[in-house]
Amino acid sequence: MIAFLGFITLLLLGFFVGRYLESRHFSSIRQREAELVVLPNTSSRYQLIPMQQIERSELVTGSVVISIDYFKRIVAGLRSLIGGPVQSYETLLDRARREAILRMKESCPGACQIINVRVETSSIYNAAGNGIGSVELLAYGTAIYGQVQATNGL
Amino acid sequence: MAYKGRLPTDNHNVSHQQPAKELLLLGSALMLATVLIYLLLGLLIDRVVSSLDPELEYKWFGHFATAPNQPGAQQQALQQLTNQLQQCSTMTYPVQLHFVEQNISNASVLPGGIMLVYQGLLKQVNSENALSFVLAHELAHLEHRDHLRGLGRSLVLASLVYGVTGSSNASQWFMPATELGLAQHSQQRELAADAKALMILHCHYGHTGGAEDFFKAMQQQSSSALPDWFDSHPALSKRLAQLALLQQQQGYPVKDATPLPDMLQP
Numbered sequence: 001m002i003a004f005l006g007f008i009t010l011l012l013l014g015f016f017v018g019r020y021l022e023s024r025h026f027s028s029i030r031q032r033e034a035e036l037v038v039l040p041n042t043s044s045r046y047q048l049i050p051m052q053q054i055e056r057s058e059l060v061t062g063s064v065v066i067s068i069d070y071f072k073r074i075v076a077g078l079r080s081l082i083g084g085p086v087q088s089y090e091t092l093l094d095r096a097r098r099e100a101i102l103r104m105k106e107s108c109p110g111a112c113q114i115i116n117v118r119v120e121t122s123s124i125y126n127a128a129g130n131g132i133g134s135v136e137l138l139a140y141g142t143a144i145y146g147q148v149q150a151t152n153g154l
Numbered sequence: 155m156a157y158k159g160r161l162p163t164d165n166h167n168v169s170h171q172q173p174a175k176e177l178l179l180l181g182s183a184l185m186l187a188t189v190l191i192y193l194l195l196g197l198l199i200d201r202v203v204s205s206l207d208p209e210l211e212y213k214w215f216g217h218f219a220t221a222p223n224q225p226g227a228q229q230q231a232l233q234q235l236t237n238q239l240q241q242c243s244t245m246t247y248p249v250q251l252h253f254v255e256q257n258i259s260n261a262s263v264l265p266g267g268i269m270l271v272y273q274g275l276l277k278q279v280n281s282e283n284a285l286s287f288v289l290a291h292e293l294a295h296l297e298h299r300d301h302l303r304g305l306g307r308s309l310v311l312a313s314l315v316y317g318v319t320g321s322s323n324a325s326q327w328f329m330p331a332t333e334l335g336l337a338q339h340s341q342q343r344e345l346a347a348d349a350k351a352l353m354i355l356h357c358h359y360g361h362t363g364g365a366e367d368f369f370k371a372m373q374q375q376s377s378s379a380l381p382d383w384f385d386s387h388p389a390l391s392k393r394l395a396q397l398a399l400l401q402q403q404q405g406y407p408v409k410d411a412t413p414l415p416d417m418l419q420p
Binding site: 048078090 | 165
């Protein structure tokens with residue numbers, strides 16, 4: 001009985017606290033994305049914005065590890081029995097992806113653009129225990145510093 | 155054309171459905187399926203158990219526990235009493251009694267006709283009839299094959315929970331639900347065993363005096379105010395009421411009980 005009450009408590013805790021923390025994280029992500037929209041990034045190896053003069057370029061990285069809450073893990077576990085899109089993991093990965101890119105951008109203040117951006121993921125998982133169920137997202141690219149070529153209309 | 159950064163207006167990478175709804179939907183469907191499978195397998199076990207030859211059961215399980223080489227006086231006396239009571243039941247294979255020197259007021263049966271009687275039980279009974287009722291109750295379990303049913307159902311339940319959740323620990327979380335399922339079945343079997351025990355007592359002594367003594371003694375000790383839904387055994391008051399009702403319906407006479415033999419005095 002105690003174990004069952006513990007299960008219910010964890011489920012409710014995961015649902016309410018997890019939802020609150022997630023919405024807070026998302027609003028922080030949206031705000032920072034709006035602020036950093038001036039620093040463009042691309043997966044292409046060509047410059048997105050033509051540069052008049054390149055001062056230097058460097059490798060920049062941004063990585064984040066995010067864990068899912070208990071509630072989501074249970075829903076995902078139930079979903080895995082019958083298959084279909086695991087919706088409870090979607091927000092986890094979306095958060096992690098956007099946070100990693102934001103951290104990468106924040107790591108290079110003054111850069112004009114980041115090219116060659118790659119995003120990689122790995123799961124941090126404890127197979128022997130009950131599975132921690134966290135995901136690591138790593139974003140990296142080449143930040144370019146210098147002077148942007150003046151273009152008409154910009 | 156010059157590049158101009160802007161943010162997407164929509165996020166198509168996440169679903170906007172309520173996760174709680176998903177949990178409720180998936181959870182209830184799964185629960186329903188599990189309950190159905192459990193009920194079906196439970197019926198199947200009942201059929202298999204009923205058709206399992208008692209002799210075969212004795213052959214399989216009867217030698218798991220061997221009697222001590224030099225049985226104590228108490229063990230011998232209990233075995234003798236059980237053998238006498240057994241003549242009033244339809245049990246065909248020998249019952250092997252084991253006297254366990256532990257201070258537990260209980261007795262139980264294992265597959266293969268093995269009956270465990272704990273020392274603590276002797277302190278709770280004040281007459282031979284009261285002791286015989288407990289022994290007859292265990293004999294009734296053996297006759298009804300309840301030990302096999304209980305074992306089978308627990309196994310089915312454990313494998314179902316393991317299969318669904320993939321974790322043997324998970325059975326703890328679902329304990330209330332699983333116990334509820336087992337308990338309702340088990341309580342019915344207990345009442346049936348009580349009724350049979352009363353019959354055996356009447357057959358052996360010619361009256362059913364002292365039958366309720368053990369329950370009354372236990373009732374004085376237990377102070378549990380919790381409802382008995384999750385218990386494997388019905389509430390003592392319910393069992394006492396059934397005994398009284400049966401005594402009245404069947405016209406079993408109630409006479410003074412025989413005192414406990416010296417050997418079995420605690």
